[in-house]
Amino acid sequence: xxxxxxTPKFRILKIGQSMTLQCTxxxxxxxxxxxxxDPGMGLKLIYYSVGAGITDKGEVPNGYNVSRSTTExxxxxxxxxxxxxxxxxxxxxxxxxxxxTFGSGTRLTVV
Amino acid sequence: xxxxxxxLPTLSVQEGDNSIINCAYSNSASDYFIWYKQESGKGPQFxxxxxxxxxxxxxxxxxxxxxxxxxxxxxxxAATQPGDSAVYFCAESFTGGGxxxxxxxxxxLKVEL
Numbered sequence: 001x002x003x004x005x006x007t008p009k010f011r012i013l014k015i016g017q018s019m020t021l022q023c024t025x026x027x028x029x030x031x032x033x034x035x036x037x038d039p040g041m042g043l044k045l046i047y048y049s050v051g052a053g054i055t056d057k058g059e060v061p062n063g064y065n066v067s068r069s070t071t072e073x074x075x076x077x078x079x080x081x082x083x084x085x086x087x088x089x090x091x092x093x094x095x096x097x098x099x100x101t102f103g104s105g106t107r108l109t110v111v
Numbered sequence: 112x113x114x115x116x117x118x119l120p121t122l123s124v125q126e127g128d129n130s131i132i133n134c135a136y137s138n139s140a141s142d143y144f145i146w147y148k149q150e151s152g153k154g155p156q157f158x159x160x161x162x163x164x165x166x167x168x169x170x171x172x173x174x175x176x177x178x179x180x181x182x183x184x185x186x187x188x189a190a191t192q193p194g195d196s197a198v199y200f201c202a203e204s205f206t207g208g209g210x211x212x213x214x215x216x217x218x219x220l221k222v223e224l
Contacts, residue, residue: 004154031210042200042214043155050209058211090154096210099145102154 002026006091006103013081013110021076021106023091029101031094032074034058034066036087037105043090049074081110123221130188132218134201137182141203145212146175146186150197158186158199188220196222 007022025032030051035043035058045058049068063085065077074093078085088107092100124130136144142163147155161168161175161184168175174187184201198219202212 033211035214040216042216044214045211048209048211056209092154094210097143097206098210099157099160100155100212102156104154105152 004091004093004101004103006089006106008106009104010107011109013078013108015081015083015110017081018077018079019081021078021089021091021108023074023076023103024072025074025091025093025101026072027093027101028071029093029095030071031096032068033092033094033100034064034074034076035090035092036060036085037090038087046076046089078108083110086110120216121219121221123223124191125223126191126193128191130186130191130195130220132186132188132199132201132220134184134186134215135182136184136201136203138203138205138213139182140205142206143204144175144177144184145202146173146184147200147202147214148195148197149200149217155200191220191222193222193224196220 004025033048034046037043044060047066049055052071055066086109088105090105091103094100145160146158149155159170159175166177172189176185198217200214200217202214204212
């Protein structure tokens with residue numbers, strides 16, 4: 001039982017490059033989320049989805065895009081990477097009214 | 112806006128002692144609260160949750176207390192062990208809020224031998 005799987009685990013990007021952070025879950029959860037965590041800080045919500053085909057902005061959506069074509073997958077896209085996007089990114093999933101299951105994170109550095 | 116904050120950023124305890132980590136929340140509409148543990152280099156791990164119709168819930172070595180009057184949440188860890196060393200986050204959500212959790216900044220728990 002894999003839970004929530006994120007790839008890659010680490011990535012270094014140059015300013016202006018783009019990339020997609022992958023997230024997949026095998027628990028048939030309807031809800032999926034993307035958070036970023038800056039050093040010594042809590043988690044801030046970037047985007048979330050309540051089901052396939054439905055996405056919505058969180059607290060810090062600027063510079064990111066998401067899609068939810070299937071229940072299992074919720075990729076996060078960075079179009080023009082900026083140093084301010086250096087962070088650790090966590091994907092999570094849940095059922096309604098329940099706690100989250102988190103992935104192990106993607107550590108992104110933009111130089 | 113909604114916010115969840117913690118009173119103590121760092122807590123040091125002796126092995127075997129009890130630990131108490133506190134959290135204040137500001138959204139009176141929040142009705143679901145969770146404590147997460149995050150070890151270095153890992154994602155947050157669910158510890159225990161509580162709904163607003165309860166004021167106490169116990170798990171294995173952990174207890175969560177909820178005081179809705181003063182919007183305060185606490186996590187008690189009994190007989191703290193070295194493996195408990197981590198950052199602990201409280202989080203809150205409310206019914207109808209898309210199941211979105213708002214996280215606090217976190218408290219670093221250090222267990223001294």
